[in-house]
Amino acid sequence: MIQNAAPRVLRAMYVSTLNLGLPPPPGVFRAALTALRRTSARRFTSNSTPNLTTVPDNRTASARDDRWVALIHAIGARQDRQAFAELFGHFAPRIKSYLQRTGASEAQAEDVAQETMLSVWRKAALFDAASAGVATWIFTIARNSRIDAFRRERRGGAIRVGDAEAEFEIDPTPGAEARLAAGQADARVREALAELSEDQLRVVRMSFFDEIAHSDIARTLQIPLGTVKSRLRLAMKRLRGILDQDL
Amino acid sequence: MSVVHHPDDETLAAFSAGALDLGQRIAVATHLTACAHCRDWVRAMERVGGALLAEAAPAALASDALDRTLARLDEPTPAVAARARTAKDLPSGLPRFVESYRFGGWRWVAPRVSLRPIVLPEASATRVFLLKAPAGVGLLRHDHTGPEMTCVLTGAFRHEGGRYGPGDFDFGDDTVNHEPRVEEGEDCVCLVAMQGDLRWSGWLGRLAQPFLRL
Numbered sequence: 529m530i531q532n533a534a535p536r537v538l539r540a541m542y543v544s545t546l547n548l549g550l551p552p553p554p555g556v557f558r559a560a561l562t563a564l565r566r567t568s569a570r571r572f573t574s575n576s577t578p579n580l581t582t583v584p585d586n587r588t589a590s591a592r593d594d595r596w597v598a599l600i601h602a603i604g605a606r607q608d609r610q611a612f613a614e615l616f617g618h619f620a621p622r623i624k625s626y627l628q629r630t631g632a633s634e635a636q637a638e639d640v641a642q643e644t645m646l647s648v649w650r651k652a653a654l655f656d657a658a659s660a661g662v663a664t665w666i667f668t669i670a671r672n673s674r675i676d677a678f679r680r681e682r683r684g685g686a687i688r689v690g691d692a693e694a695e696f697e698i699d700p701t702p703g704a705e706a707r708l709a710a711g712q713a714d715a716r717v718r719e720a721l722a723e724l725s726e727d728q729l730r731v732v733r734m735s736f737f738d739e740i741a742h743s744d745i746a747r748t749l750q751i752p753l754g755t756v757k758s759r760l761r762l763a764m765k766r767l768r769g770i771l772d773q774d775l
Numbered sequence: 776m777s778v779v780h781h782p783d784d785e786t787l788a789a790f791s792a793g794a795l796d797l798g799q800r801i802a803v804a805t806h807l808t809a810c811a812h813c814r815d816w817v818r819a820m821e822r823v824g825g826a827l828l829a830e831a832a833p834a835a836l837a838s839d840a841l842d843r844t845l846a847r848l849d850e851p852t853p854a855v856a857a858r859a860r861t862a863k864d865l866p867s868g869l870p871r872f873v874e875s876y877r878f879g880g881w882r883w884v885a886p887r888v889s890l891r892p893i894v895l896p897e898a899s900a901t902r903v904f905l906l907k908a909p910a911g912v913g914l915l916r917h918d919h920t921g922p923e924m925t926c927v928l929t930g931a932f933r934h935e936g937g938r939y940g941p942g943d944f945d946f947g948d949d950t951v952n953h954e955p956r957v958e959e960g961e962d963c964v965c966l967v968a969m970q971g972d973l974r975w976s977g978w979l980g981r982l983a984q985p986f987l988r989l
């Protein structure tokens with residue numbers, strides 16, 4: 529799937545700049561072209577086992593990240609509805625599937641996905657490309673919306689808006705994480721994920737996305753509980769080893 | 776004085792994923808308030824969440840999902856109520872959002888050990904309280920029936936695992952039976968998030984048991 533990603537991105541970007549009142553994002557085409565060259569070069573050297581991981585090639589992904597940043601800025605600066613629609617088209621279905629995996633019903637997941645995208649619209653002007661990538665930013669909004677929605681349901685609407693957000697606002701003082709630009713940091717994280725074995729990536733994904741106990745992960749994957757725990761610990765250790773140097 | 780004891784990576788990942796319940800989230804957030812290193816890691820884990828979200832398999836949306844959302848774009852943004860700090864005499868080191876919670880009064884739970892419940896705004900499987908004791912006092916020897924997270928706010932205690940000063944994080948479950956003892960110096964105040972029931976050891980502990988039904 530990686531090998532087709534770059535042409536697809538090129539085509540999608542070409543079409544969307546035709547449809548959109550957006551200026552073509554500078555450098556994006558060049559980046560996608562570079563990505564195309566890179567991936568076609570890599571296609572023959574990378575291992576031939578089918579890779580189930582969907583972590584994309586970094587050049588491709590960073591071209592896409594640039595596009596998303598441009599969309600968010602278009603929303604923040606001039607309430608661009610077409611930019612919003614494009615972002616919605618990519619993220620809303622994925623937020624919904626993320627929420628369903630965490631145990632939300634289909635109706636809840638649909639509601640919270642729309643609620644999340646509404647927050648994206650409202651907060652777009654606050655988006656700071658220097659501190660987080662778009663996908664990361666939307667992930668945190670979806671996570672917080674999910675927590676708020678879950679509470680609202682249990683307490684019959686008594687929850688205040690934005691409670692969960694406050695619970696994750698620990699300290700505005702940037703630490704060492706400011707050493708790397710957000711785009712670079714996202715790229716490093718993608719690289720780190722790509723370095724995990726398929727099994728490790730699977731438990732990381734499950735523990736991140738699925739609100740299920742490790743014992744359920746063990747049952748689903750039909751491996752002993754101890755294996756789930758050690759696999760997750762190992763995966764985290766590897767991520768830590770790769771990321772600690774520069775994050 | 777720097778932080779030595781941190782939550783493990785899986786706990787920090789669960790925090791970042793929003794998978795901890797409120798009580799445990801408070802304990803981890805208390806540590807994060809003091810620890811830039813773990814804040815960085817949480818940031819990195821949020822990036823993992825972002826990368827996984829960006830590549831997640833899409834679910835089919837309702838056919839009118841976009842239209843319904845577009846129709847709501849002009850709704851006024853709901854105001855977020857500012858929350859004031861309500862309790863007095865709070866120790867330093869608490870996350871800001873916790874300072875706006877309601878705190879119960881200090882109550883005696885054992886000789887020279889007192890406890891102050893934090894009233895959570897929602898039902899949680901985890902009880903959260905402050906625990907305070909002066910130098911030389913044992914911080915209640917107990918067994919666990921569920922996991923317990925402790926973060927030191929002021930002072931320090933020591934047990935088999937080492938010395939725990941401000942910001943240090945201690946995790947206990949049914950496999951440990953530590954006997955923390957407060958170090959010389961100022962009173963030790965900890966934030967404790969505890970699941971399950973505590974089985975206090977000894978007759979004094981049993982005497983204190985009813986006080987801990989928060």
Ligand SMILES: [Zn+2]
Pocket residue numbers: 778780781782806810812813814
């Ligand atoms: Zn730490």
